[in-house]
Amino acid sequence: MTSPFVPMTVGEIVDAFVEGDNPFYWKAFDGSTAGPEDAxxxxxxNSPEGLSYVVTAPGDVGLARAWVTEGLSVEGEHLAHPYGIFDALRELYRKFRKPDFRTMARIMRSLGSMGAIQIQPVPDVERASWIERTLRQGLSKHSKQRDADVISDHYDVGNDFYExxxxxxxxxxxAVYPTEDASLDQAQENKYRLIFDKLRLKPGDRHLDxxxxxxxxxxxxxKQGVKSLGVTLSQEQAEWAQEKIKEEGLEDLAEVRFMDYRDVEENDFDAISAIGLLEHxxxxxxxxxxNxxxxxxxxxxxMLNHCITYPDNHKTAKGTFIDRYIFPDGELTGSGTITKAMQDNGFEVLHTENFRFDYMRxxxxxxxxxxxNWDEAVALVGAPTAKLWAMxxxxxxxxxxxNVVALHHFLGVKLDDEGGRGDVPERRWWTDAPSSEFS
Incomplete structure (x- = not known):
């Protein structure tokens, strides 16, 4: 005689996915628990829907979906800066396992008995519709139209939110912090100063960003007398930048265009900067x-290339959470891979430098x-989007x-056919900003 089906508790389901010691204490809507109480x-x-997100996509995507929809919450962690939990999440991800077929079947039946088997898109932030539209249109990865859609999807959340x-x-x-106690704005100004100096720009030069x-x-x-052209695939960024250029009286030297960099027709620039573009x-x-x-x-x-890197040259893709919710089609690799790509395609690499602790700050x-500004952020973009950015x-x-990720500068020079590089010095010509500038 077949025994009647007994649904698993939420605590039992959590235990089925975590191998060994659990770094969290879990409390569930059905009254069950898992993990040590002193975690x-x-x-x-908080809800069957939250459980469904965690079970059907165990790892960063499922936890993110549950957290932004308030199906999951963490005690003692501020919504806008949930930094500390990532140590525990690292341990949790290491312990995640896929249960055997029999256990998984029982878990799914248990979800069904809770009314949690139907997974709905995450309100306001689910990108399934964007992905489906892209596939229907037959847009290949990194085509101009798809890149434009991706950048707009991220950066056109609203200038007010980013401010x-x-x-x-x-x-x-x-940013590049001249001192550990420098302000964010001082560090960003110092970053621009450093890149400007590395590029040996001077009044009258032509610069492309x-x-x-x-x-x-x-x-x-x-502001240093250089004629500078910037291009971006975000219309909101371009409009904001052009207004700021006009406000600061820089129209004769500065211009920002809403366009793909591949459509820039001008040539013969003295220097080029790519700050946070290579990831896309x-x-x-x-x-x-x-090339x-x-x-x-x-x-x-x-050319100065400033980009996020991996600490080795073996991985090439971002995590699923970031790819789905933050930077679709984003891709990272190690600094050695980037150095090789520059060397093989038009540049002698003069200098590389790692700024990962500056990005941490x-x-x-x-x-x-x-x-x-949490309350204002939620009012502008809604709680799910604000929580996604916080996470x-x-x-x-x-x-x-x-050291899960790093940030590198790569400085390259264009050579002539005989390996000459004009008047570019043999040795490093830039210096760190004196601390007194930012005191």
């Missing part, structure tokens, strides 16, 4: 990217700003601290 963090599964955490500089890339964001580098260069290019497209930009420079022209400051930035801060 540093207590995780509450809440980026600070006055409106710069969404790693690809993926220019809100035009911070363009405006910095123009795709590793397979590096040869075309670097195209090399062709835009005169001999002896310099940058993200810390962004998280603190978001925390300070992404806090997780990234943790990742840079623990």
């Amino acid at each position: 540093k963090y207590t995780v509450s599964i 809440l955490f980026l600070g006055d500089s409106m710069t969404y890339t790693c 690809v993926g220019c964001g809100w035009g911070g580098m363009v405006r910095y260069a123009a 290019i795709g590793v397979a497209n590096y040869p075309d990217f670097f 195209f930009l090399s062709d835009k420079l005169h001999v002896g022209g310099l 940058t993200l810390r400051d962004w998280c603190d700003n978001l925390q300070e 992404y930035m806090a997780g990234s801060e943790w990742g840079f601290e623990y």
Whole structure:
């Protein structure tokens, strides 16, 4: 005689997915628990929907879906800066396992008995519709239209939202802190100063900034007498940047265009900067990217590539959470792979430098700003989107601290056919900003 089906409790389901000691204490809507009561963090599964997200996509995607929809919550963690939980999440991900077929079948039957088997898209932030539209249109990865859709999807959330955490500089890339106690705006100004100096720019030079964001580098260069052109695939960024250029009286030297960098027709630039763009290019497209930009420079022209990297050269893809909810089609690789790609495609690489701790500090400051302006952020974009950005930035801060990811500068020069590089010096010509500048 067949025994009647006995649904599993939520606590039993959690235990089935976690091998060994559980780093969390779990409390569930059905009254069951899992894990040690003295764990540093207590995780509450608040609804059948939250449980469904965790079970059907165990790992970062499922937990993110549950957290942003309030199907899961963590005691003692601020919504706008959930940094500390990532140590425990790292241990949890290591212990996740897929239950055997019989156990998984019982779990799914148990979900059904709770009414939790139907998974709905995450309100306001689910990108399934974007992915389906892209596939229907037959847009290949990193085609101009698909890249434009991806960038718009991320950056056109609204300038008002970004202003809440980026600070006055409106710069969404790693700052370079001249001192540990420097402010975010001081560090962003120092970053632009450092890149400007590395590129040996001087009044009268012509500069191209690809993926220019809100035009911070363009405006910095123009203020030093350089004619600077920036391009971005975000219309909101371009409009904001052009207004700022007009406000600062830089129209004669600075311009930001809403366009793909591949459509820039001008040539013979003295220097090019790519600050936070390579992550969107795709590793397979590096040869075309670097060859195209090399062709835009005169001999002896310099390029500064500033991008997120992996600590080794074996991985090439971002995690599923970031790819689905933050930067679709984003791709990372190691600094050695990027150096090789530059060397093989138009550049002699003169210098590389790692700024991962600076990005850790940058993200810390962004998280603190978001925390300070949390209620306004939720009012602007809704709680799910605000929580996604909080999780992404806090997780990234943790990742840079623990060398999960890094941030590198790559300085390259365009050579002539005989290997000459014009008047570019043999040795390093730039210096770190004196601390007194930022005291």
